[in-house]
Amino acid sequence: MAVYVVGDIQGCYKPLRRLLAKADFNPKKDQLWACGDLIGRGTQPLKTLDYLISLGHSFQTVLGNHDLHFLAVTAGVRPAKKVITLTSFWIAPISANMCSGCDSSLWRSNRLKALY
Structure with a gap:
């Protein structure tokens, strides 16, 4: 078994898969x-998260500032920035399930750790 550590995936699905x-x-x-x-x-935040979620327990993460900002905007705690590159989330049907009340198994699981 190998353990791979990556940082700042940033919704870059294709480069992540190539790596x-x-x-x-x-x-x-x-x-x-x-x-x-x-x-x-x-440009592919939704596809990236779908893939990471599909990895199940082989995937562990901590939340970064972009992830926390997205959750705060979705929860209505913080206003969206003028330029936001998460457009696919706002129009994707899965968005409400993935974010609303942190219903997603990834967002609410103990596999995510928020660091401040």
């Missing part, structure tokens, strides 16, 4: 740990 393929990552036997900012500047 994991190059490392020969196998979710059946390996672990992937992410050091925050799962979403952010990349």
